Amino acid sequence: MKDRRDFLRFFDSEDYEKEVPESDEQKKIPPPSFERDYPKDAPLIDLVSPKEFKIGKTPFLNIVNSRKSRRRYTDEPLTLEELSFLLWSTQGVKKISKSGRGVFRTVPSSGAKSPFETYLVINRVKGLDPGLYRYISFNHKMMFIKTIDDAEKTIGELSYNQKFIGKAPVIFYWTAVPYRTEWRYTILSHKFIAIDLGLICQNLYMACEAIKLGTVAIGYYEQDKIDKLFELDTNDEFVVLLAPVGRYPEEKKVTDFFKNPKAKVKPDALSKLVGIYVKDDGNKIEFILKENLLVAKLGSYEEIVDPYNETEFEGEYLKAFRFILNKEGKPEKLVLLTRHDDTVELIYQKPESS
Numbered sequence: 491m492k493d494r495r496d497f498l499r500f501f502d503s504e505d506y507e508k509e510v511p512e513s514d515e516q517k518k519i520p521p522p523s524f525e526r527d528y529p530k531d532a533p534l535i536d537l538v539s540p541k542e543f544k545i546g547k548t549p550f551l552n553i554v555n556s557r558k559s560r561r562r563y564t565d566e567p568l569t570l571e572e573l574s575f576l577l578w579s580t581q582g583v584k585k586i587s588k589s590g591r592g593v594f595r596t597v598p599s600s601g602a603k604s605p606f607e608t609y610l611v612i613n614r615v616k617g618l619d620p621g622l623y624r625y626i627s628f629n630h631k632m633m634f635i636k637t638i639d640d641a642e643k644t645i646g647e648l649s650y651n652q653k654f655i656g657k658a659p660v661i662f663y664w665t666a667v668p669y670r671t672e673w674r675y676t677i678l679s680h681k682f683i684a685i686d687l688g689l690i691c692q693n694l695y696m697a698c699e700a701i702k703l704g705t706v707a708i709g710y711y712e713q714d715k716i717d718k719l720f721e722l723d724t725n726d727e728f729v730v731l732l733a734p735v736g737r738y739p740e741e742k743k744v745t746d747f748f749k750n751p752k753a754k755v756k757p758d759a760l761s762k763l764v765g766i767y768v769k770d771d772g773n774k775i776e777f778i779l780k781e782n783l784l785v786a787k788l789g790s791y792e793e794i795v796d797p798y799n800e801t802e803f804e805g806e807y808l809k810a811f812r813f814i815l816n817k818e819g820k821p822e823k824l825v826l827l828t829r830h831d832d833t834v835e836l837i838y839q840k841p842e843s844s
């Protein structure tokens with residue numbers, strides 16, 4: 491663990507000289523290309539030029555305040571303008587340095603090395619065939635690579651079965667090409683590359699939010715299988731992060747989920763809700779009392795739930811809880827509102843001690 495943690499540190503000046511080797515740049519080796527080669531006769535697809543964007547005028551503070559990870563997408567396709575806007579916002583090229591030693595983009599990058607390529611799995615974009623594509627950032631164009639069999643299922647499975655990813659109209663995949671940064675920064679590069687990647691992904695979040703699309707960074711994926719699907723030479727390039735993008739459905743308000751008005755809660759009202767609630771697939775949530783607060787336990791995860799009234803509560807991981815009582819005022823069922831806005835029913839079981 492400690493060895494892996496250490497890459498996040500930098501060096502004190504005494505150690506720097508000792509630890510950091512001479513770079514290929516210092517050895518006068520010519521800089522690498524800042525865009526991966528592609529067949530020069532490959533037909534490229536035109537994107538909408540940033541000068542022509544009519545979208546994305548949302549005030550900055552609204553974008554900052556509304557940003558969150560969004561994991562539900564409607565079936566509606568994206569437009570080419572929307573996709574162009576997202577590609578421009580994440581990796582658009584503004585200037586290539588005259589010396590050929592870097593490239594200036596819409597996102598910052600250590601030493602202007604921008605050691606990434608952007609691949610897209612397109613399921614639904616108006617006017618484009620579904621398949622795997624690459625952003626040709628120097629020309630602000632796209633290149634079709636190949637079709638993907640049963641893309642929705644394949645993409646979900648390759649992200650440790652996070653099925654919502656395969657359902658998105660577009661999935662961004664960023665690969666790292668580490669040598670672009672290593673050429674100058676040698677062993678310092680890997681910290682810089684990780685930071686650079688976060689900056690790209692944050693721009694995707696903000697750009698999506700500006701045009702009412704939703705996204706979420708995805709760090710859990712099957713490395714070797716995705717690299718293989720994309721036919722990458724993993725000595726030089728491999729996937730480092732992905733992000734599905736789509737139009738998000740209108741969110742359910744917690745207050746629409748609740749059936750009763752907000753009300754003060756007597757401390758002893760909570761104790762009767764204590765118990766285990768079981769879903770038909772065997773999953774359970776336990777409710778316990780801790781210092782007069784009602785606590786939901788999901789495996790080893792615990793959170794205090796916030797009373798809205800005596801039977802309805804707001805949560806953090808799960809959005810809301812509605813306890814249904816029988817005629818004697820004892821709990822019978824629990825209805826949950828998940829963070830994906832699904833409702834799930836669980837049946838009450840007596841607490842183990844009673």
Ligand SMILES: Cc1cc2nc3c(=O)[nH]c(=O)nc-3n(C[C@H](O)[C@H](O)[C@H](O)COP(=O)(O)O)c2cc1C
Nearest residue numbers: 557558559560561652691706707708709710711731
């Ligand atoms: C590097 C990184 C990897 C992540 N991986 C996943 C993931 O695999 N699955 C997922 O559902 N969310 C993933 N997330 C999203 C986080 O769960 C989310 O950002 C966090 O819960 C905070 O919520 P918010 O983005 O809505 O503020 C990831 C976020 C980051 C920055």
